[in-house]
Amino acid sequence: MPGEGSPPERARGGSVVSPLVGASLDRVGIVMMSAVGDAVHVLPVVNAIKRHHPPAHITWVLQPGPATLVRGHPNVDDIVLFNRAAGKRAFAEAHRALARRRFDVVLDLQVYFKAGIVTSFTRAPVKVGFDRARARDFNWLFTTHKIPPHSGGQHVQDQYFEFLTALGVPHEPVEWHLGPWPHERAWQREFYSAQDRRVAAIVVATSKPQKDWPPDRWAEVCDALYADFDLQPVLVGGRSAREVHAERVIMERTRHKPVTALGSGLRKLVAILDGAALVLSPDTGPLHMSVALDRPVVSLIGYSNPKRVGPYRKFHDLMIDAYGEPGEDYPISMENRRDRMERISVRDVLEKVEVWRERYSDQRSAISDQDLPDRSDR
Helix, strand or coil: CCCCCCCCEECHHHCEECCCCCCCCCEEEEECCCCHHHHHHHHHHHHHHHHHCCCCEEEEEECHHHHHHHCCCCCCCEEEECCHHHCHHHHHHHHHHHHCCECCEEEECCCCHHHHHHHHHCECCEEEECCCCCCCCCHHHHCCEECCCCCCCCCHHHHHHHHHHHHCCCCCCCCCCCCCCHHHHHHHHHHHHCCCCCEEEEECCCCCHHHCCCHHHHHHHHHHHHHHHCCEEEEECCCCHHHHHHHHHHHHHCCCCCEECCCCCHHHHHHHHHHCCEEEEECCHHHHHHHHCCCCEEEEECCCCHHHHCCCCCCHHHEEECCCCCCCCCCCCCCCCCCCHHHCCHHHHHHHHHHHHHHCCCCCCCCCHHHCCCHHHC
């Protein structure tokens, strides 16, 4: 079994990955109950384990929302729901579900106390978590093995890869396999058959007001995308109060009305993003979904550190960094900076769209120009 006396594995490029934790990978549990963006970052971990040890059976504990995104993933064998909204009942339900399962190794990819409690419910000889310096709220008490301390900051994605290194699993190539699944292609074709030009998907809001960009500015961007870049804006996201408010403001203030697809659900959002020529997004889950789908994304980031949470390895030339001061070489950290998104102007965004036109507009999406209806028929 990998990690049990097997020789060190050789990663792409010839580097050797030596396991720090001796564990079978036959039955793997993953505790990551955070939001959609973190779920996207976990997918390369899941795929790397399966690529390294195909017989692995992977069970993932996560919240109902992100579960709708990963359910049906070819490398996720089992899902245990943790419904945070249920309060104490969520812990009782997770305990009952996990009591029926046995694992060889469990990866606690979160640093918080609640994840530690859920990790304690798992029956496994090896439970891997963050080192004591990074684990918060006594989370380190619930794991048997800790990944080594890491000096300096790094991207969240690379942080999760530390767990693979501990298991002797190479993380390259980084793969998400986010879809769309084969049975979702028909809906995708139907959605895009109603558009007569290529789509620019706009993520109108996030889970935190400090990460949002003013909707009146999105309205200006929508008109410019339609009139100057020959793109059809499509509003995407959920139907929270702030998202619905942003939708209303945008629809009221635009001359060229965007298509609204708010509330379509995460799997249909995958289909929309996958077919889009361009995505525009603040720091939220759909930004990372776009990266996973290899769709060019203009990212607007001001509250969180872009070096830690920005688009992973791609599209940095399309990123608008309002977090740092001009010329500031800030370190990678978890520090948040308030009231920065207002610094981003409409002109800043359209300049990045121009970069997209120069460098990426010829990049094919799942929906090509040939798949769009003939405008002469409209």
